Amino acid sequence: MIMGGSKRVRAEPRTPKADEIPIDVEATGVTRARYDRVAPLYDFYEGLMEALFFRSWRRLVWEVVKEHLRRLAPAEGVVKPRLLEVGVGTGKNLPHYPESVEAVAIDISEKMLERARKRAQKLKKPVALLPMDAQALAFPDEAFDAVVATFVFCSVPDPVLGLREINRVLKPHGRAVLLEHMRPRSERLGKIFDLFNPIAVRLTGANINRRTAENVQKAGLEIESVRDLSAQGIVKLIVARKGPDEGASDKEAEHERS
Ligand SMILES: C[S@@+](CC[C@H](N)C(=O)[O-])C[C@H]1O[C@@H](n2cnc3c(N)ncnc32)[C@H](O)[C@@H]1O
DSSP states (O other), X not given: OBOOSSSOBOOOOOOOOXXXXXXXXXXXXXXXXXXXXXXXXXXXXXXXXXXXXXXXXXXXXXXHHHHHHHHHHHHHOOSSXXXXXXXXXXXXXXXXXXXXXXXXXXXXXHHHHHHHHHHHHHHTOOEEEEEOOGGGOOSOTTOEEEEEEESOTTTSSSHHHHHHHHHHHEEEEEEEEEEEEOOOSSHHHHHHHHHXXXXXXXXXXXXXXXXXXXXXXXXXXEEEEEEEOSGGGOEEEEEEEOOXXXXXXXTTSOOOOO
């Protein structure tokens, strides 16, 4: 059980279903090691982009989350909504967490989590910060009223697997709110991004050519809205609701993996 407020969210390993796509343990280990390595410098090298763009985009994300949670209270009788942040990193979204939620945040990198823990302490945010793989969330089905991820599915080795997990843990009235960068709209530019992707991955751990909006659908989530926040639709704010099934439609399809 995880502490997080008056109620508690269970974090228990679940039994994998027979038809589940296996996790690429090696690629996941590489991602973890990469973020462990960059953790001490992460806030520094993201600083300029954070100040110029990310900060205002984060505000938009949390406006959507807060509006969703506000609407839930009377409609669904949810007194203390459960919020999950996937890939919390160094905790840059922590200042935005609403007071009224029971918050849990996970990341694959213990070193990134260490930074997030310090930030949570400083901000006095009651949040359970747990080492966990987005591709195999240790939460029961339908555990959360809202799931947030910002700039995460560019680096999760199998993004569809991770997004399917989000679909699984969302309550039926839940929403996933995702801020992600992805392959540009223009095919010509997209091909250039494809060309440079291996270098980007090596340098930063992030794929620059993921088709994340499509991956959200492949994972079985139902897209409610997609808002382009930058030129070429490279950065998008995606709001999705729980789909009828955990990506059943795409279990056989080829996955975009790194
Ligand atoms: C680009 S950082 C973004 C951090 C934070 N969300 C932000 O907006 O600043 C990507 C984060 O995703 C985490 N991550 C990558 N793959 C993951 C996985 N499979 N499970 C959980 N976290 C993962 C990384 O460790 C890293 O902290």
